[in-house]
Amino acid sequence: MFNLGNFFADVEEIYQQCAPEKENLCLYGFPSEQWEVNLPAEEVPLELPEPALGINFARDGMQEKDWLALVAVHSDAWLLSVAFYFGASFGFDKADRKRLFNMINDLPTIYEIVTGAAKKQVKDRSSVSNHSSNKSKSNSKVGKFSEVEVKDEEDGLR
Numbered sequence: 121m122f123n124l125g126n127f128f129a130d131v132e133e134i135y136q137q138c139a140p141e142k143e144n145l146c147l148y149g150f151p152s153e154q155w156e157v158n159l160p161a162e163e164v165p166l167e168l169p170e171p172a173l174g175i176n177f178a179r180d181g182m183q184e185k186d187w188l189a190l191v192a193v194h195s196d197a198w199l200l201s202v203a204f205y206f207g208a209s210f211g212f213d214k215a216d217r218k219r220l221f222n223m224i225n226d227l228p229t230i231y232e233i234v235t236g237a238a239k240k241q242v243k244d245r246s247s248v249s250n251h252s253s254n255k256s257k258s259n260s261k262v263g264k265f266s267e268v269e270v271k272d273e274e275d276g277l278r
Contacts, residue, residue, distance in 0.1 A: 134157055145174065147171060149195065149199065172194035172198060192235075203224060
């Protein structure tokens with residue numbers, strides 16, 4: 121997992137390094153919690169999927185917070201591809217992939233943190249859990265039915 125602390129501490133530096141007049145730039149995150157803006161590798165390294173190209177081009181045409189949100193979305197996509205690349209490399213089966221997916225979904229995305237949506241979701245979840253504990257038993261049958269449908273769909277994906 122990447123600790124996002126350095127990403128947010130280095131936002132201004134990342135923004136400055138992403139000058140639009142430079143070549144196609146990529147943002148790389150490393151397990152050491154370091155982030156780096158750099159040119160793409162000449163050849164895609166076998167050990168990692170390639171991140172999004174050209175994160176610097178839209179920078180001056182957008183507000184800084186909007187640009188940062190765009191970079192965050194691309195970073196989220198790259199991190200997911202890295203996670204599932206390693207899952208495939210290690211021979212994860214269906215149960216392992218599902219566990220990895222659930223572990224990832226238990227954490228907020230970079231985009232959610234950057235835009236503040238993560239804080240809103242925590243508030244929403246607590247209000248939903250309070251609301252759901254007050255539901256009547258007749259309403260809980262609908263929830264159980266939809267859970268069965270989801271399980272049937274998952275079983276069909278073999």
